[in-house]
Amino acid sequence: MMGQTTERKLTTILCADMKGYSKMMEQDEERTLQSLKEARALFQEEIEISGGRIINMPGDAIIADFPSVVKALDCSVTIQNRLNDDKVDELSPQFRIGLNLGDVIIEGSDIFGDGVNIAARLEGLAPVGGVCISGTVYDHIKAKRPLEFEYMGAQHVKNIQEDVDAYALNLAGDKEFKKAAPSKKKQKTRHYHQQAEIEGEDEEAQLRRQVKREAGFYRRLLPMGGVILLLFLINIFTSPGYLWFIWPAMPMSVVIALDAMRVFGRRHSDDWEEKRFQELKQKKGPQ
Incomplete structure (x- = not known):
């Protein structure tokens, strides 16, 4: 329609994904489904407390956004700490969380754009039970929260033209976590x-x-x-x-x-x- 403008906003996007969901479903469908429901309820509770909102919950993933970068990080850390504390065996739900601050397109109650895509790619780089944030998020929280993030270098992520600076917070203490190699171009x-x-x-x-x-x-x-x-x-x-x-x-x-x-x-x-x-x-x- 002529004259129609695209609505946009700057927001902090959270993308989370459950580790080994398909394998867990093969081992115990009922318990895995119950664990996923409980994890979703935890995410919903903490996100609402932090002033955020759930955008979507496709499959075992969760997408949310926050008006505050600091509250988004605090929420992510609280969720991961609670999940890590409640872990009893390999069928306990564990998540990776990616956070990015970016400009997004608003369509109804949904959001789209590179800001969301980057958050999803960072989620894949995050340690299990931990959080991976973009450089834009790190710039806002580095002086506000005494957390030890490990710089992972400038990452070339799928479908994103520019490399993305990534920082990992390993809350679960997973010693097998290996940071991705930084882009040589960005290093230079x-x-x-x-x-x-x-x-x-x-x-x-x-x-x-x-x-x-x-x-x-x-x-x-x-x-x-x-x-x-x-x-x-x-x-x-x-x-x-x-x-x-x-x-x-x-x-x-x-x-x-x-x-x-x-x-x-x-x-x-x-x-x-x-x-x-x-x-x-x-x-x-x-x-």
Whole structure:
């Protein structure tokens, strides 16, 4: 329809999936189904307490969204801790949870878009009984919750063009959990930016040192210049025919000149060398 606009929102998406559901159904259908119902009830309870809402529960999966990133994480941690504490055997329900903060399309009570897809891919990377979050979520919670996330690197996930930074929280203490390898392309980019930051810091520190040297020079110049001016005035008013102030002023002038060369000489020398290099390079032209 003409003029119809797509409704969108920024939200925190939770995607959860039950570990080994098909295998558990083969072993004990009734108990597995009952475990799934109990787990769904737990998710529903904690999500509502945290201000979120269930979007869908397809099969053994759960999709929800939250207006608050912090509450979404708190809810995920609470759910996983309760499930981990209640585990008694291999048929006890265990989940992986993925969290992502992203822009989604709203269609009725459902949501769609890359924000949802990324949360689903992160769920697949999460440790069993733990949580995997995107870089967008981590940026919002890193200073608000004292949780130890393991950086998994920049992950190339299915149907998503850009790599996604992933962080894992292993609440169940699964020693077999292995983090996925980070994208080599992203590693190189991250190293480049880190190096650029270091070089930028070095350049800024050098500029600060130069400014301090120049400020020190001017602080030393003022009293010496004042003394020379005072001697000159005394000389003019007492014996204008003989300029004796030159003799005490000369060593002070030499000190000022040497100090100025030390402070300003190297900077101008470096600038001249660079300018001269560029001139010769332009004259020579390309090889």
